[in-house]
Amino acid sequence: MSACRWMENNNGHGDYFFIRCNANLDSKNDDTTNLKPGDIFLVKNSRCVDEQWQGHMVDAATGDVATATLSLIPNMQLAMRSLARYRCNSVEEEESGKRRGFKIRGQAYDRVLPMKASTKLPVHIIGPDSQVTSAMLDLISANLSHKFFVDTNNRDSGSAADAGGEMELYRQDRHIVHIGRLDHMKSRRSIHCITVLITVNAEISSVDIKNLFGSEHTIECNRNTIVQCETIRQKLLESGHYFEEICISSVHTKEKLLRSFKEHIETAQNRILWLSNKEMDEQVANTYSTYLGHLCDLSKTMAELSRQNSSEKFEVSK
Structure with a gap:
């Protein structure tokens, strides 16, 4: 695959990595692409302004990259804050009495590698x-x-x-x-x-x-x-x-x-099977450990969001 060849030639570093979206991320910004669970995106520029990543949507089944269209998506920090707000303010969670504030499970994105099955799948x-x-x-x-x-x-x-x-x-x-x-x-x-x-x-x-x-x-x-x-x-x-x-x-x-x-x-x-380090053979995951590493410090992201929320409440109380 092109991603693997690129990593081998560049020692596994740089802005060329695939991510899989794990949640519905509806952007309020008209310039940003809305993502849903299972969507695959190829990040080519992780240093865009306004906490955004730039790259291309990918056909999850075939691996074809939509190179003709350059798209923007929320970066990991922005996506996690959006996800936390959505889950925190979920009407369903409030009604069921299971509201958990800013404590959420999982990440908005996973870094993934494109692979093919080597045996007959169940x-x-x-x-x-x-x-x-x-x-x-x-x-x-x-x-x-x-x-x-x-x-x-x-x-x-x-x-x-x-x-x-x-x-x-x-x-x-x-x-x-x-x-x-x-x-x-x-x-x-x-x-x-x-x-x-x-x-x-x-x-x-x-x-x-x-x-x-x-x-x-x-x-x-x-x-x-x-x-x-x-x-x-x-x-x-x-x-x-x-x-x-x-x-x-x-x-x-x-x-x-x-x-x-x-x-x-x-x-x-x-x-194409888009696998994170938790979903693939350990030997393969170790080979591309740098590439498959964490996209951000999740605890830091949640802490920033918690402080921001507390600050907003303080401003309102004044």
Whole structure:
């Protein structure tokens, strides 16, 4: 990758680094680009005026850099202050009694490196209900066992197969397929898997369901199912989680559904993985330790914000 070559030629220093955004950062400045969770940005100038970084947006899936457009984003200090204000003043936190002032978790950005998977990634299938996901797993197990191994142990518990079992499947060059759960998608480990969301955008008749999954599955695809699919989809987008989506309303035969599934898995397997030092192999992280170091002193940023807030309250009281 170009970033790695640049670091090797410049001893790992300078303004050429990728960051991944971890929060919604809506700028009030018309000149600054709004960022959302999962966005990738290539910083080329970290010494812009008004606490901003200059660089280019990056396509997270392909790694293509939008070099034709030079963009501005908040630097780490400004982004953390904006994030703290947002969370501190969150109506939801105030109503739930969980307001925590300026004590926030995580960073607005992570430094990341672009990488590719060297083994078959595990697949997590999410659907509007257990009937849809179970039917999809049965279909994969019956027709694609040469490329996919369905983990039947996690159908009820949601737990994954043991690490040794997964490594054996890697050696067999097969994907292991699990039923995914939305709460598991919040984990950092979710970056190292393929998430497939099965959705419905129109009501499906019982005849069409049988054509897709067989007569042994009783699945209701009504208005509530459509709403549930959209809810899950929005939660994945808001968290910045990468996922492939298959709408079963758009396919009418089992063959088309299986072909669509294989194509989505191939696309996801070949995508760029943007990994921080916590998400990659320790040896690789140590090799680029200077590049992957902290973007700023987080405690200092929060202390500055706390002092600023206290000063503002003092001015108002006068």
